[in-house]
Amino acid sequence: MSAATATAPGTTAKQLPIADRHEVKRTVGRLFRSHRAQLAGIAVLHSVAAVAGLAGPFLMGRFIDEVTAGTTLARVNQIALILVGAVVVQAVVTRFAQRLSMVFGEQVFAELREEFMHTATRLPLSVVEKAGTGDLVARTTNDVNKLQHAVRFGVPRVLVCVVTIGLTLVASFLTDPLVALALLVGVPPIVVAVRWYLRRATPGYLRESAAYATVNGTITEAVEGARTTDALWLGSRLRRRLRGDLSEAFAAESYTLGLRLRLIPALDTAVAVAPVAAIVWGAWLVSQDVTTVGAVATIAFYAHQMGGPVFDLVFWLDELQVAAVALARVVGVGLVGPDRTASGEVPASDEVRAHEVRYAYREGHDVLHGVSVDLRPGERLAVVGPSGAGKSTLGRMLAGIHPPTGGTVTVGGVPLVDLPLEELRGQVALVTQEHHVFVGTLAENLQLADTGASEEALWEALEAVDARGWAAALPSGLATEVGSGGHPLSPAQAQQVALARLVLLDPHTLVLDEATSLLDPRAARHLERSLNAVLTGRTVVAIAHRLHTAHDADRVAVVDGGRITEIGPHDELVAAGGEYARLWRSWQAG
């Protein structure tokens, strides 16, 4: 079951914030500081392993020098034993160092994602309603997954590379500082190329992944809309679009390939030239008797050994840069401030009153111009009016989703936005077009409102919305896994589950905003009885489609241009001969 989400007409979806560099750095710093000891341990172990790994070339160089001076088989055995010892030490330490760093990566990543989810599930109601969930879903899936590689492997890998390169350089200089100077010829091309590359790589790879996301999006749409594609003969248009998407992916790939085609030769050159430089320079030094052939061979091998870590390091720096962008989006979710502070006041009654309510999505552009309406407990108020008149916005105000820009909406004398969210839910609930079945059992899907609800209470709620029949017929009843990947529920059944939740939540006032307009007409018809059961005994504000809804309501409010232009019982409005009466007559004449 996929979520159908829509923002109110007339509002544009607002993006969640993205953290700036400073904020990202602070988060990384905080994560590292809280694991200081572990990180130090990892660094020490990797250093020991790297030092042991330097033994091979060193011992080979020593042997060359000794053999020229004349040596014995016993000395050869001795050198070989030392080398075996070094290899064993390096292998064993590597085993523990790697394990420790991977466990560290797992732990940090788990903390990061759990913290993210904790923050995300506590986003202010108004923000969730306004921004929609698309952006948040993308952050939960794409961005968190992009981080996974970087945190689990990238951070430890970078550490290993830096330690290895540093220690190899140190070892070279310890072997013979004069010869080791030759290695520095490799440094300028590497530094220049890497700096050039890293500045351009992140936008390049982001463009690439955006291009593939578009390709996947096109395929998703093609499959989900397969019937419409067929009906309207849109196939060739979609194929053209896919070709366009792939051309963009190709352009993005060509760009990053171009970047790499400059980086790789530079690194290759540095890695290949450094040993040659060491040999030429070293040989001259040998001829001057300031060093030995063995030392030169050792340093040439060290130069060769550094190639791997250098390539590795550049690759991971690249990945970390891309991950930093994902991290900025993950951390950004935490930057949303609260939208309400509870005043601690307790409502004196169940009466909801709107007084002079104004609201502007953009400053200076009021959508509501001072709307006042008192809901009488138990009444049914139908809100009618042309699209874009502000009906949905009024509905959100009455449900306490957004604080009004001007005026107040109160329940029992307390502003709705001064109530803690848990308290507000028990008072007023908004029922929108959205229906979503969570992954989990049917019982879990119902228990949202009341985690302690007994099985009996759940069945009663299902009974109330006329869903007991199909629920009882499920393979494992309430324990049946539903939602994505579980037992499929039809859109109408999903909406019944949503209504059963409302029965359990039991608010005294309900605001219905086109509750079924996203369902196909057939499913919508099947829901009539269920909805009726939920409405019984509550104050209801129904933003209506159909005129007979208004006809059957206790009162009708006609909203036009952000104002209530007419309000009263159906018969009175018809008698008054206004806009409502005109519409009603055209309907009846039909």
Added chain:
Amino acid sequence: MRPLPLPDPGTPPLSSAARLLTWQAWRQRDVLTKAIVAGSVSLMASAASPLLLGGAVDSGLAAGFGSELLVWCGWMLVAAVTIVVSGVFSHTYDVENWLRASFSFTTLVGQKATRSGHAVTKKLPTGEVVAAVANDALRAGDMFAMTGRFVGGVLAYVAAAGYLLWQDLTLGLVVALGIPVVGGVLALLVRPLQRRQQTHRESVGRLTALGSDTVAGLRILRGIGGEDVFSGRYARQSQEVRRRGVRVAGVQSVLDGLQVLLPGLLGALVLWLGARAVVRGDLTAGELVTFYGYTAFLAWPVQMATQMLQMTTNALVSARKILGVLRVTEATPQADAPAAAPPSGSDLVDHASGLTLRPGRVAALVCPDPDVAAVVATRLGRFDDEAESGTPVTLGGVPLAALDKEALRHRVVVSEATGHLFSGILGEELDARGRATEAELTAAILAADAQDVLDSLPGGLAGELPEKGRSLSGGQRQRVALARALLTDPEILVLVEPTSAVDAHTEARIAERVAAARRGRTTLVVTASPLVLDHVDDVVLLSPEGSVVTTGTHADLLARGDDAGTRYRAVVGRSLADGHDTLEGATR
């Protein structure tokens, strides 16, 4: 590099995964050949390095700093330049191979998804089709990208091993055989590692699904409650993922350790044997350096061979998934020899219900059970030959299935109540035929009363419509779909409950304008709304079982005293009847 994607991905064999991969390999044989040549040159040049290093050491020891040494260094520079230059070509061709293969598979899947009608959704979950592109096409491409370096690696291995054997049989054998043995031992660990990685990946998949599911329903969680339950559930699964990750780390770190230990011990063995040979005078110091260098170098081709094996295995698995999509048969395939098109103005007849759409008339279809009317109207569009085989529909006497499909789709358009909206520029998405003028666009938007959509999308007609029209309300989406259907301007247009999600004000306007826009053109609207019925030429009343009861005008049927008139009033008067004392109409 040739610009991609290529215009025609070709017609792939569907018999087996291996056939599919070899078919693709043959299609890109030119690029594969180039990649193999470049990869071979690059790896052979790398293979020369230890040899040249050894030569330089020997000449340095024997002759000191002189011309001979400089010649060796000159050769080393030549090798370096070769590595650098061939590396550029090798990487370029590898990428091109990857792109050629994965774009080709992506295009094939895309073609299938856009041609098969709803058969693809009926046979496979959406996620699986998307994964065929998002994952499988790319994994299959990996194999093609690796081929050049793999072949180069094999050549370099043979050359280096040959040289070593020729130089010193014992040492040569130790190196040439030792490396594959080390590779084999390490490969033994790869399987348990992959198993653990697999369970880890699965748990990550569950975690991601759980996370996206939780935030997708966040409006409900924040509106009704249960945030703690859900973030707690996520945290538990997250810890499960961590535990599995730690299990991976256990095997992986052992593998990492062995990857140091085994080649390291082999290197030590070579150094020991070689040093003894040097002491005995059988080997020069430089040759020892070369041997030692090769113990490091030869591990590389072995690693590539293991990787190639893994990628081939993955590519076969992925090719099977891609085949799963490619094997879907279309819901309404093109007839082998399409019948001649009947002249325009032919009757469209549904034989099962007795419904005939008369040319040039705007008609409405009314039924006590609206679902039945929708089913009858929908099959006029031929969406599923298998399901509709028992309910023949003919145009000018010719069964729909016998007609040319593209021509049929242009003559008869059935627009369902909740049509899918695609993302894109609003103006372009509305104009499905790609031929509407600005004036026609404006007229269709006016007829569907969708001007408010222009205001709510930044940029209006040039604005970006999100996927499924997400930023629009249900009513707005329906009106956009209606405008799109009107703009296809077909000879015969069937609209199924086009106003089910709009308010009465709007419905009244749409009813009048759509009827005016289609006046004189064959049109059928499934509806029970008096606002709409009042504007059509004919009303067709269906029995609850779906056969035509009678045909007349709205006013005529309302006034008729016979049984059909009573039935008709019962249907269209339902919304006016007083028995409904609730707000249930809000759901209609």
